[in-house]
Amino acid sequence: MNKFIYFKLELKRNLKLFPYLIIGTVAISAVMSLIAFCSSKIMYYHKTPDKATIALATDDHSQLINIVISSLSKNESINSLFQVKLTNSKTAKDMAKNDDAIISVIIPENFMNSLSRGINPPIKIYFSSINSIRTMILTQLSLAAQNSLRAAEAGIYTNYDFYASYKEYEAERLANETLDSDYLSEALVHKKIFNKVKLSATGSLDMKTYYIASGIMVVMLLLGCIFIIRAKNVDTIIFLKLKQNKIGAFSQAVIRTSCIFITSFCVFCLGMIVFYLAKSHINITAELTFKSTLINGVLLCLCCSAIISFACSLMDNRLSAILFLFTFTVGAAFVSGAFLPSILLPDTFNHLAKFLPTTYILKSAGFIFKGEIIKNNSIMLFYYFVGFTLADIILTYFSLLCPKNSIRRNAS
Numbered sequence: 001m002n003k004f005i006y007f008k009l010e011l012k013r014n015l016k017l018f019p020y021l022i023i024g025t026v027a028i029s030a031v032m033s034l035i036a037f038c039s040s041k042i043m044y045y046h047k048t049p050d051k052a053t054i055a056l057a058t059d060d061h062s063q064l065i066n067i068v069i070s071s072l073s074k075n076e077s078i079n080s081l082f083q084v085k086l087t088n089s090k091t092a093k094d095m096a097k098n099d100d101a102i103i104s105v106i107i108p109e110n111f112m113n114s115l116s117r118g119i120n121p122p123i124k125i126y127f128s129s130i131n132s133i134r135t136m137i138l139t140q141l142s143l144a145a146q147n148s149l150r151a152a153e154a155g156i157y158t159n160y161d162f163y164a165s166y167k168e169y170e171a172e173r174l175a176n177e178t179l180d181s182d183y184l185s186e187a188l189v190h191k192k193i194f195n196k197v198k199l200s201a202t203g204s205l206d207m208k209t210y211y212i213a214s215g216i217m218v219v220m221l222l223l224g225c226i227f228i229i230r231a232k233n234v235d236t237i238i239f240l241k242l243k244q245n246k247i248g249a250f251s252q253a254v255i256r257t258s259c260i261f262i263t264s265f266c267v268f269c270l271g272m273i274v275f276y277l278a279k280s281h282i283n284i285t286a287e288l289t290f291k292s293t294l295i296n297g298v299l300l301c302l303c304c305s306a307i308i309s310f311a312c313s314l315m316d317n318r319l320s321a322i323l324f325l326f327t328f329t330v331g332a333a334f335v336s337g338a339f340l341p342s343i344l345l346p347d348t349f350n351h352l353a354k355f356l357p358t359t360y361i362l363k364s365a366g367f368i369f370k371g372e373i374i375k376n377n378s379i380m381l382f383y384y385f386v387g388f389t390l391a392d393i394i395l396t397y398f399s400l401l402c403p404k405n406s407i408r409r410n411a412s
Contacts, residue, residue: 006247007255013230014263020226021267028219035339036211051083052134055092055101059109081134096126103127103138155179205366208284213365214338216271217358220264220301221329224308225322227260232318239400249397253309257389261305268297272368287371295373296364299381303357306388313395332358357384 056072058065072084082102087095089106096104104126114121125142127135159179163172205213242252272293279286308325315321333339335349336358342350353359360380367374 003247003251003255006242006251007258010255010259011262014227014259015266017226017230017263018266021223021263022270024223024226025219025267025271028222029215032211032215032218036207036214039211039340051079051081052102052130052132053095053100054078054082054084054138055087055095055104056084056107057087057089057092057105058107058111059089060107060111062112065107065112081137093126096128099128099130101128102130102132102134205369206285208282209286209369210341210366212275212284213369214333214362216268216300216365216368217304217338217361218329218333219271220268220304220361221307221333221358222326223264223267224260224304224311224325227263227308228312228321228325229318231256231312232321236399243400249400250393252400253313253389253393253396256312257305257309257392260308261301264305265297265301268301272297284369286369288369289371292371292373293368295378296368299378299385300361300364302385303361303381303388306385306392307357310388310392310395313392313399329358332356333362336362338362357381357388360384 056069058069069086072078078084085095085101092101092104092106095101106124106126108121108123111121111123127139156176156179159175160172163169163175239252243249247255272288276288279288307328311321311325311328315324335345336342336353336356337345338358342353360377363374363377364381367377
């Protein structure tokens with residue numbers, strides 16, 4: 001028997017497993033869907049935070065002050081964290097003292113008119129004894145308001161000095177009114193203090209696409225259990241006979257990995273076709289390109305095939321090999337963020353994930369849906385493929401080198 005005939009026979013035996021691989025894909029996909037559903041509930045479960053109270057009192061009832069207060073009360077950023085309560089000076093001070101308000105702000109009488117005359121009556125701010133990140137935010141906002149007010153004063157005085165030098169006092173009055181309006185709208189009254197940025201635990205991929213990518217990785221690895229069952233049903237004597245016919249460890253390991261790859265890639269292609277046809281019905285945004293799908297898919301399936309073949313050679317009997325592959329897949333996939341995104345995992349797991357092939361397999365699956373080909377990730381997948389293939393060849397060599405022990409273990 002030459003190597004090509006052996007390759008054809010091995011490939012034919014693997015392709016006969018196709019119906020079982022499809023059933024396994026559906027079953028594992030259902031489990032991954034359940035995991036994705038539970039994980040999404042864990043990640044995005046939150047309750048609306050209780051809003052802290054800001055007590056605001058004013059003894060200046062000018063129109064400008066009323067505009068500022070109204071703007072602060074309706075400010076989107078302020079209202080997301082605080083509720084503004086309008087009250088009188090004594091009550092506001094007592095609320096901060098009794099921790100009923102996180103901060104109390106008291107605007108003195110005739111505040112706006114005093115500013116234009118160069119008199120700076122202080123706005124009194126009382127902090128409660130509550131220490132929190134909200135207190136820090138309010139402290140920074142108070143300092144920012146103080147700096148804005150100083151800049152506004154400097155502008156008003158500069159404006160007055162300019163017109164006074166030309167004795168254009170009527171023009172100064174009109175210019176000052178315009179300047180007050182500009183400062184009020186730009187410096188003192190902010191429509192937005194914070195910009196809302198939605199952070200996603202799954203990065204640039206949405207939740208559904210991320211778990212589809214995770215599912216691809218887990219499915220492609222766990223389907224190896226079916227390949228292991230078939231491979232371990234072959235008597236060790238056959239592999240010794242192959243060796244006698246000049247089909248040694250290298251050829252056996254490479255042909256086994258190649259046949260697993262071809263069959264796995266067929267399953268992968270079928271899955272991508274199904275996804276492409278169903279994409280519009282499951283509301284998923286994905287930028288699929290033929291080049292990205294082909295290159296990432298080939299590297300992904302190559303690496304998974306090498307791992308499966310390695311598991312076949314590493315363990316002597318079928319149950320041990322299946323247990324090893326299952327344990328490795330689930331454990332490594334968890335550390336790599338397939339079940340819970342890595343941002344939610346401890347730093348120790350994130351450091352360990354850099355050394356696991358599942359991390360790069362998962363990224364490659366994600367790049368398929370982004371239409372990207374990342375060179376560094378592709379190189380890492382190729383390195384892992386070569387590494388596992390070499391280890392598989394070495395293990396196969398020692399298995400054929402010690403046939404008696406191998407036969408004895410299989411018999412047991």
